[in-house]
Amino acid sequence: MDVYEAVTSRRAVRRFTDRPVPRKTLERVLSAAAWAPSGSNLQPWHTYVLTDAPLAEVKKRAGERVAAGDPWDAPEYEMYPPALKSPYRERRSAFGEQRYGALGIAREDLEARQRAAAANWDCFGAPAALFCYIDKDMGSPQWADAGMYLQTVMLLLRAEGLHSCTQMAWAKYHKTVAEVLSPPDGLILFCGMSIGFEDVTAGDARTGRAPLHETVTFVDGL
Secondary structure, three states: OOHHHHHHHOOEOOOEOOOOOOHHHHHHHHHHHOOOOOHHHOOOEEEEEEEHHHHHHHHHHHHHHHHHOOOOOOOOOOOOOOOOOOOHHHHHHHHHHHHHHHOOOOOOOHHHHHHHHHHHHHHHHOOEEEEEEEEOOOOHHHHHHHHHHHHHHHHHHHHOOOEEEEEHHHHHHHHHHHHHHOOOOOEEEEEEEEEEOEOOOOOOOOOOOOOHHHHOOOOOOO
16 A cells, blocks of 8 residues: 555544454554654654553443543643634534434434444444553644654554544543553643454545645745
């Protein structure tokens, strides 16, 4: 699989088979992803990879909180600006309509939307998951570095025939994840990432992208 195919075939998969992901494959991917760029080579990411019983324990604890209606943990970072302006507001709205529309869930059916969202904390059935932390003292450039690292991981997973789904949703239950992982003090859970083989029977639609002219400006002599 060449780089272009990896990029264009990567998408957020939200239904996986239970086929195990080989440990050696994950090690190969994460060893190569370490070459992702970072300012002054800080490499600000701290990654935990869970499979088998540890992942099952995280899923169980999160599921129990969902079932009990526990409130989310106090946020450690702001996921989105409180008032999204155009065109970002419209893009987010369009994503929600497509995501829940594909599941046959009406916009006003909040209960069904919550049930669908709860699948996040089962990692959509994936047999492997990654949790990415960053030191709370890092600034915006280092958060960008972590994003480049995660993108590199996802593209390498595609090269291995695997799919993934990054999930900031896990930050809402960061205390539950910490109960299992016991990360050092001072680390913030940025996101989780479900990893596995796609359940091709799910038929999930891929979210579209803005046309090139909306996001790219060429400055040349043409």
